[in-house]
Amino acid sequence: MTDDHDYEALAPTHKIWVHMAAGGLAGLAEHCVMFPLDSVKTRMQSLCPCPEVKCPTPVHGVTSMMRREGWMRPFRGVNAVAAGAIPAHALYFTVYEKAKGFLTGHTFGHNNTLAYGAAGVLATVVHDLVMNPAEVVKQRMQMAYSPYGGSLECIRCIYKREGIVAFYRSYTTQLLMNIPFQAVHFMTYEFVQQIRNPEHKYDPATHLIAGGLGGGVASAVTTPLDCIKTVLNTQQTPEIQDKRMLLKATSTYKGIFDAIVSIYKVRGVRGFFSGIQARVLFQMPGTALSWSVYELFKFILSDQQK
Template identity: 40%
Template sequence: MATTEAAKFKKTDLIPIPDYKNSHRDTTVATVSPEHDGLHFWQFMISGSIAGMVEHMAMFPIDTIKTRMQILGSCPIKTAGVRQALQSILKTDGPSGLYRGIGAMGLGAGPAHAVYFCVYENCKERFERGHKNNPVAHAAAGVFATVASDAVFTPMDMVKQRLQLGSGSPYKGVFDCVQVVFKEEGFKAFYASYRTTILMNAPFTAVHFATYEAAKRGLMGVGVAPDSAGEERLVVHATAGAAAGALAAAVTTPLDVVKTQLQCQGVCGCDRYVNGSIRDVLRTIVKKDGYRGLFRGWMPRMLFHAPAAAICWSTYEAGKSFFQDLNSDDRSSRMT
């Protein structure tokens, strides 16, 4: 009997023996594996930060023209269209006037877009719940992303727009503007337009992301496969981004006019609003300039957002591709 029992336990093939070496290797790979879409979220942040800075710095002169046009009716700068606004800027401030405030944009765009794309990718993964290409999930993720990023960007956006008023602006530069505004108007002045910005950017981002994802799928479905050459994928991202940016910009122009009025109030002769409510600003604009005043700057706004979105998305996707290849090489080296 004892011999039989001993024989049983000698059948070691019946007893699973863990391979501690391989087990340790698998655990190590799992702890460093990318979290979503083949990337770590810090890699989304870096890609988004670079994309945001490239986008806004490249298109900054158009943004300056748009800001000048939107303060008409309350600020004594008498221009009516894109050409007139450009001529006015060049006449009073020279070519450098087109870039006044770009330092504030540089300080704000990088961190804000890092937060923007990281939150978007995180929320997109959670909201899709295994159902890819869900436009509602894309729109909702975009709304969450803009609420977070605008909290970072709004103060520098206010500084940027006040400096964009040109030589009539009382500020010498970015840090001078921050100091003077904080001293004379308090911290709340930096977030005077935050509510309006959220109300503008929530629908803007919802339309933007839903349109971008849909346009990207559509373009890939008519001839550009997901595994096609990098140049073709770049064209898809740029085209889809341009379409999304133009449509979203057109829809939200009235709220962008309100935002500009709130951020520039009391500067260069612009109106100051007692309670800072959106309704108060809308009434003032309509009273002084009619309903067309709500669409001032729509053309440069679209001229800004269409190429800006194309630049941003193509840069962002290029950054993602770079990190995906890097992570793939890293995983391969760990497995060997």
């Protein structure tokens, strides 16, 4: 081992369990730490009216939720997303690292930018297959008039009323959103890495900055697709005002076209950018933390292999 701990140069020797362990921890950190902002974003994007839509900033939205519904309300559904994020991100980072190594021949540089994007796309397909059901449960738990007492009850009710298809109704939209999101995310991350850290050593500051910029840029450009995904996942209409109506509701939006028409009819073009501030504020620190945790544990675990 060199004194520089040039762990990126040793990437081909990393075992799969290293990427999976580091990736699982990174996913847990990314989704759980900034979860309250994600709850606000979900409410702002849903077509069901709620007080958070009128809040001037996402922070005001979190405060509004806590004041009206209790201190822990912004974290409702976090157990569902945590259960999905650990295996989903374990596979996500593993597929990305292996695909990146295969496509680039384990070399680094700006000439590999498209390869980084392609590796990100492959990782996204696997990640979303695992994560989509957790996203459905999480977003239904986050809603203002959510009738569910817990995540397991939510799963049972969704399955009973709408069937297994409900957990994957937004999968196509999720892929349409996450493929460009992750392509931009990974390309931006690796681009900044190459500028600030061309030797690809372990550098906490670079991982933090590159991760934050990658997540921020990608989240901003894919917000319209995220709005569509939220409408499909929550299945809430503008007429829903209480829990009784939600308990009777089944599938309202059958697919992407239904969601697009409904968003435009209710909110116009601006509706496709609802929650963009909360989404960027959630994603930037979330992806910065995710990459920092991932690179840290990859660095620690790679040392233990030697």
